[in-house]
Amino acid sequence: MREVTIFWRRERLHLANLGPLDEIFEWAMHMGYLERNPQRIRLLLRIIFREGYGPEDLAEAVDFIELDEVLATPTGGDPAHILIISLSHPLTQLSARVGKLTIKPGSRWDSEGMHYTMRGSALSIRIVVTAARLMLRPDRISTTNVSPDDMLDEGLLSERQMEVLAAALQLGWYEVPRRITLADLAKHLDLGRSTVSEHLVRAEGSIIRQFLEGDPIWMAD
Numbered sequence: 001m002r003e004v005t006i007f008w009r010r011e012r013l014h015l016a017n018l019g020p021l022d023e024i025f026e027w028a029m030h031m032g033y034l035e036r037n038p039q040r041i042r043l044l045l046r047i048i049f050r051e052g053y054g055p056e057d058l059a060e061a062v063d064f065i066e067l068d069e070v071l072a073t074p075t076g077g078d079p080a081h082i083l084i085i086s087l088s089h090p091l092t093q094l095s096a097r098v099g100k101l102t103i104k105p106g107s108r109w110d111s112e113g114m115h116y117t118m119r120g121s122a123l124s125i126r127i128v129v130t131a132a133r134l135m136l137r138p139d140r141i142s143t144t145n146v147s148p149d150d151m152l153d154e155g156l157l158s159e160r161q162m163e164v165l166a167a168a169l170q171l172g173w174y175e176v177p178r179r180i181t182l183a184d185l186a187k188h189l190d191l192g193r194s195t196v197s198e199h200l201v202r203a204e205g206s207i208i209r210q211f212l213e214g215d216p217i218w219m220a221d
Contacts, residue, residue, distance in 0.1 A: 003104070004125050006132050007140040009113040016136045020061035021109070024053040027080075029108040034084060038097045041087045042068060048080050055083055064089040091116075094131050100124040113139065161203035164189060164196055173200075 031044035058065045065085055072082035101120030108115050118125050172179025186196040
């Protein structure tokens, strides 16, 4: 699994239809999807508006954003709004159609520019990167591999699931033929057979779903 971040400077964003957004907010971060398919993309957005602007100005600035709901307004020392928005930008629609790819929560628009981070298969990422280059030449593209620590940090796997997977791999559970039985694996981990089986199924399901569907299922909670 690969992770690629495309970066555009704020000045360059003014060359595209994203320029009006720079006038109404200072900072925005994608917090996770509520719905994501080729027909509809809804997400949580944390956003800090410039003075004199607010949520209702988003849809007026560009035609690819719809404001669905305002979940939170600035309170105390927190200047941010939390919004539910619908997106219909061609790049976000393409990323939903190709499959095996997600836009990572934490992707943001800050004082430097827009950081658009994708995670998924090499082919899916290549398709979206090519489209992004055609729409507006990026200032920078960086690539990394997704490590087991990333899966833990972002909640894709729990520490116990990672422990069970690591032991299963080391002891030959995933070899053909298997070198260890479920009972012996459970004994090695000092856990019950049903507990080990559940950890394996849940962990494998999370990884497979992430690879095939691309959406970060841990955001559903």
